[in-house]
Amino acid sequence: MNYFTFELIHQSQKSRARVGKIHTPHGVIDTPNFVAVGTNATLKALDSTTINNLGLQLMFCNTYHLMVQPGTHIVKKSGGLHTFMKRNSPIITDSGGFQVFSLAYGTVHDELKSRGQKKHDGSVIKISEDGVLFRSYRDGSPLLLTPETSIQAQKDLGADIIIPLDELPPYHIDQWQLRKSLDRTHRWEKRSLDEHKKNPKQQAMYAVIHGGIDIELRKRSCQYLSSLDFDGYAIGGSLGKNRQEMIDMLISVMPWLPYEKPNHLLGIGDLISLEQSIALGIDTFDSSHPTRCARHGLLFTTSGNLKILHASNKDSMEPIDKNCNCLVCQNYTRAYMHHLFKAKEMTGLSLASLHNVHFMVKLMERYRQSILEDKI
Amino acid sequence: MNYFTFELIHQSQKSRARVGKIHTPHGVIDTPNFVAVGTNATLKALDSTTINNLGLQLMFCNTYHLMVQPGTHIVKKSGGLHTFMKRNSPIITDSGGFQVFSLAYGTVHDELKSRGQKKHDGSVIKISEDGVLFRSYRDGSPLLLTPETSIQAQKDLGADIIIPLDELPPYHIDQWQLRKSLDRTHRWEKRSLDEHKKNPKQQAMYAVIHGGIDIELRKRSCQYLSSLDFDGYAIGGSLGKNRQEMIDMLISVMPWLPYEKPNHLLGIGDLISLEQSIALGIDTFDSSHPTRCARHGLLFTTSGNLKILHASNKDSMEPIDKNCNCLVCQNYTRAYMHHLFKAKEMTGLSLASLHNVHFMVKLMERYRQSILEDKI
Numbered sequence: 046m047n048y049f050t051f052e053l054i055h056q057s058q059k060s061r062a063r064v065g066k067i068h069t070p071h072g073v074i075d076t077p078n079f080v081a082v083g084t085n086a087t088l089k090a091l092d093s094t095t096i097n098n099l100g101l102q103l104m105f106c107n108t109y110h111l112m113v114q115p116g117t118h119i120v121k122k123s124g125g126l127h128t129f130m131k132r133n134s135p136i137i138t139d140s141g142g143f144q145v146f147s148l149a150y151g152t153v154h155d156e157l158k159s160r161g162q163k164k165h166d167g168s169v170i171k172i173s174e175d176g177v178l179f180r181s182y183r184d185g186s187p188l189l190l191t192p193e194t195s196i197q198a199q200k201d202l203g204a205d206i207i208i209p210l211d212e213l214p215p216y217h218i219d220q221w222q223l224r225k226s227l228d229r230t231h232r233w234e235k236r237s238l239d240e241h242k243k244n245p246k247q248q249a250m251y252a253v254i255h256g257g258i259d260i261e262l263r264k265r266s267c268q269y270l271s272s273l274d275f276d277g278y279a280i281g282g283s284l285g286k287n288r289q290e291m292i293d294m295l296i297s298v299m300p301w302l303p304y305e306k307p308n309h310l311l312g313i314g315d316l317i318s319l320e321q322s323i324a325l326g327i328d329t330f331d332s333s334h335p336t337r338c339a340r341h342g343l344l345f346t347t348s349g350n351l352k353i354l355h356a357s358n359k360d361s362m363e364p365i366d367k368n369c370n371c372l373v374c375q376n377y378t379r380a381y382m383h384h385l386f387k388a389k390e391m392t393g394l395s396l397a398s399l400h401n402v403h404f405m406v407k408l409m410e411r412y413r414q415s416i417l418e419d420k421i
Numbered sequence: 422m423n424y425f426t427f428e429l430i431h432q433s434q435k436s437r438a439r440v441g442k443i444h445t446p447h448g449v450i451d452t453p454n455f456v457a458v459g460t461n462a463t464l465k466a467l468d469s470t471t472i473n474n475l476g477l478q479l480m481f482c483n484t485y486h487l488m489v490q491p492g493t494h495i496v497k498k499s500g501g502l503h504t505f506m507k508r509n510s511p512i513i514t515d516s517g518g519f520q521v522f523s524l525a526y527g528t529v530h531d532e533l534k535s536r537g538q539k540k541h542d543g544s545v546i547k548i549s550e551d552g553v554l555f556r557s558y559r560d561g562s563p564l565l566l567t568p569e570t571s572i573q574a575q576k577d578l579g580a581d582i583i584i585p586l587d588e589l590p591p592y593h594i595d596q597w598q599l600r601k602s603l604d605r606t607h608r609w610e611k612r613s614l615d616e617h618k619k620n621p622k623q624q625a626m627y628a629v630i631h632g633g634i635d636i637e638l639r640k641r642s643c644q645y646l647s648s649l650d651f652d653g654y655a656i657g658g659s660l661g662k663n664r665q666e667m668i669d670m671l672i673s674v675m676p677w678l679p680y681e682k683p684n685h686l687l688g689i690g691d692l693i694s695l696e697q698s699i700a701l702g703i704d705t706f707d708s709s710h711p712t713r714c715a716r717h718g719l720l721f722t723t724s725g726n727l728k729i730l731h732a733s734n735k736d737s738m739e740p741i742d743k744n745c746n747c748l749v750c751q752n753y754t755r756a757y758m759h760h761l762f763k764a765k766e767m768t769g770l771s772l773a774s775l776h777n778v779h780f781m782v783k784l785m786e787r788y789r790q791s792i793l794e795d796k797i
Contacts (some may be wrong), residue, residue, distance in 0.1 A: 087761060087768040088768070089766065090767040090768060092753075092768045092771065092772055093752070094752055110764070114763050114764050115759070115760040115763065115764075119736050119760070122736055122756075123754060129756070129757055129760075130757065131757075359495065360498055372470055376469070377468075377507060378499060378505075380505070381499070381507075384461070384462065384490065384505075387490050388486070388490050388491075390461055390463050391465060392467060394767060395466070395771060396468055
């Protein structure tokens, strides 16, 4: 399968951190790398012609959202996601499972806040061995998400990397229920892989390792899924209720993943978690954190985070970051950005998002350089 | 005053329409031309680095809004509006009067709907011969708008073309009150001009012709204001309750304006009014209409307006306009734009705004060509 290969460039002498290159039909992804989230086939407030200039090598789109709107058949008719959204670099899509189960159970965060009460918003009609039947939030029409329909949807979307359907168990379940959920996830991932293999279409598929924060189950998941012919390994499911639980889990899990294949940490992108994960050998991670921060006026800089709405920026003629060569820092002052946010101008959201994505791209370049120099 | 000159290129043989060039310190404005409105020192959803590539030759910013946020002293400290917002082409600012009097009386539109009832939202504290005292909607602090403070504010902003303070009378007033208001406007415009002449700073000042739809008062206004040393003439005040009233007024007024100076029609930009006004000799007109339409999904094309949210666009692989070479039409389909609007993605608003502004720029080029060929 030479349309998708992982090339290991350097293994740090100091940690599990490593530098690599993932070769895909739409170009190279240098690793470790940050994957920006463009849920609805666009980053929020930025179009692809802008993003294509930023050097963002991998973008994450959400199958669940695209099934509901515009429908994956429309994307297929457009020639796939790359043509639809005019992106000329790699794309990864998820299975839709995370969103559907979040509707059913809430996220870990919701659950911790609500002490484990189940959400009942009526969107999920039925969960069975076959899959999940849910209602479109847009028009109420029923949609069936099974391993097979998820993969068919992801074939329509045509991303470079796709993900098998998994079950997202609630955080607060007992060992017996977690094991049952893991077994079903494994059956679903196998069915997804089988469906994918019928018609690979130059797509790669990453397995999703589950098991919550139960180390024995995580190990079992790694062992089972690495026995199947996946192209890479994502770490999903509940990553714990705080960063330390996640890091503890990753310390155990990372050595169990096939070393010669790329891996991905699902849904984590805050700067501290990211640095710690890189040292543990994570290759890519997706998160809407940098773009969401941007829309709330939290701008990343090489000397720490900047709250652009803070009054100290009101008459500051400095750029957001003196060390940044992005379009925003080359053209606009903090005073202007502060003004745009105060005046609630959408232009501010676009510029802030552009800056934070650019920051992440450059931060990743620096991390790769540090690994090459065995400093991480 | 050779930093601001109006060069007449061609007078149509068929109508009063004319082609000209306004030379300003920040470049040329080909006329007739459309002036996009960037109230808060940005077009909505588009930054200047994008606009600078569109060929939009003149942008309108609102002094009232910039006095309240960020304060004109901040813009001054930034080196003026051009530096603050990174615009390298001409800018025009208004006096702030229109917004302040809209707060006091409502707009003509409000008034027609409310049958002339006065608005009392408490923002305007006092109107006197000196000027208007009002409260900042942002922090409640009192702000004084007089001919002198308006011009000082516009000196801080540093636009290429500035506008004297005028009184915007309510639409429903009697002849005696309208005459009183016109006299005060003339006194204020004279004070504004005197203040401007103390320190021209390479800015040009356009008078604002008033008189509502009373032709005799309009004539008087033209006669008085053209006796003063203004660089151009804007037509303001109430332009009537419908398009026909405006056109009737313009038919009378246009011959009374100094032919050798540029003129401007304030706040009109719908496509029909614009075509009719050009034939009457209007050189420039500002309006937020094209960008506001864009944000509501109404896209301008060479074959008429397109409602992008209409279901017929759902799977259309056509660009918005086959004859358009803007970034949007060169890259995205109607299906993608439809999807962005359905998914309520800000990216859709940015792209739609970019397209409509580009459309206006090209439409104006075509009008100028038609006038050169005596077809209008």
